[in-house]
Amino acid sequence: MIVGIDLGTTNSLVAVFQDGESRIIQNRLGERLTPSVVAVDEKGEVLIGRSAKEYSAIHPERSASVFKRFMGSEKEYQLGNHKFKSEDLSALILKSLKEDAEHFLGCEVEEAVISVPAYFDDDRRKATKLAGQLAGLKVERIISEPTAAAITYGLYDKSQSTRFLVFDLGGGTFDVSILELFDTILEVRAVAGDNYLGGEDFTAVIEDAILEKLELDKEKLDSKTLSLIYEAAEEMKLRLSDEAEATVKVPVGDEDKEFTMTSHEFEEACEPLLEKLRAPLQRSIADAHVRVSDIDEVVLVGGATRMPLIRNFIAKLFKKFPDTSVNPDEAIALGAAIQAAMKERNKEVKEVILTDVCGFTLGTEVTVDRYDGGQEAGHFSPIIERNTVIPASRTERYYTARDNQDKVTINVYQGESRMVHNNLLLGELTVDVPAGPKGQEAVDVTFTYDINAILEVEVKVVSTGEMKSKIFKGRYNQMTDEEIEARMKELAYLKLGPRDQEENKLLLVRAERAYEECIGGDRTLIAQCVQAFEEALDSRDREKILDTRRALVEAINQTKW
Ligand code: AMP
16 A cells, blocks of 8 residues: 655644545544654654643754754754754654554555655655655655645646646745646656745744733743743634634743734734745746746645635736635645556556656856956856756767867866856766867766756766766765664664654643643642543553543643633
8 A cells, every 4th residue: 555645844634545535644633734753752652743842842952853954964963862963853743643543544554656846856866765664664655745736636637738836834944836738748847946935834924922012031931931922822823813812821921921812913014024925936937937927726735724815815926816625734745646647557647657757956066268268167158057857968078178178177066056066066977088188178068867867977078988977976975774774773772752642642731731830729630630641541441541641631721721
């Protein structure tokens, strides 16, 4: 069985294609979204998802989130006694989703199609595959997130060719992609985005408004109060998606203060953020060589697109209402599951050919003539431009720059800067040329870049016909099978809590948080209830567990938590 997985920055989901449709599989708590958060508690047990998220509020030093941002990098996270890379943490999330899917399907899940942002380079795609392998999943196919979303919206099934824009505003990232459907080929034409713009920034706008209205100085507040204010701001943001006005309670010191905001005020305060959304939109449209009016449909992905102010912003800009027929949190996972069905050659889905674009520019170093007659080395000459559909092959001709030059060295770079020292050097290739006056000899340099992110550079000396070529692979240091095996063993030794205990675990984490937040009699009550509940869990007496559990929930509800 192959499942589709959206391994998201904020939340992850798993979906399966069954009985002619794609559906989200609920996790062990019966929820559709699993927060992409991992924690290791004092006992060395790994917490995943909601319990890890709750736990992170009291033990940030033992928790990790937003690690997708550092996929494929050397960054390490120290959680308790354990060190993890982003791949390891992602593997733990994937393992938990795999278990949820197996429980739901009643069979083993060996393989997954995992989605990644369209701009993920080869290193980060390989790191994602590795995370899958570490979780015990075969990952033969990676799908780009906008393509997955487009598939869910059925855009691959349109009769004529269509051009559409996928607007993906998640918790902390904003991605825009322009896709084109032509026959049965679904092509990503351009991608752009802002890695530091998302729903959280909109929450921060409300947070600032609360601080201003209640005349609170952020610098002087303790971290607990700040986190409570942030939670109140988040609650208000969600409510303003459905209501014209909302009031929230903000706990400051020993008293609760009220804060009210209208959706109109919120929209006004968000004006600078809407302005920031414009730049990537414009860049993607320019890169795809289209006009705004050429976009046939706009589809929404990411929880933050639920905000009416975002929908209005899009409607104004594109002069059409976005398609909101699919739950924006689920579009990617559902599409990944359809892609899994295509891979299994399920007869109920029409197969489409997916293509991708190169997320960066590839080129070589050249020396240019200066206006004052001198020469300057170190300039970048792009060969395959950013957002070129891959596989792609492009040839450029370069001439000798000096008299009597008898060698031409092609330094291969990746990046967007005019000067090569700001770009990434991938390697070099040198050919001999007959010595002669400057500009007499020429080489044809061909770059071929394929779906697997392998770049082949071929240099042909025009006068002699001599050819040389070289393969450049990503920088990612792929682990050997033995290394993967060893890392899997290490991760397997870290136990995920048993599935059926997840609710109890979550309750204990909440109780710990509530205990820390309150004082006096409330504290004593919670401590007593926790002890009784833990003893009941140890005794495995069902009645006792239910009774003590109920008492603990009541005790927590009595406090603010
Ligand atoms: P994602 O990364 O796609 O899960 O998106 C998470 C972001 O969406 C968070 O910033 C949430 O606050 C935001 N979000 C989810 N639901 C809503 C809603 N109903 N209204 C406004 N923002 C929402």
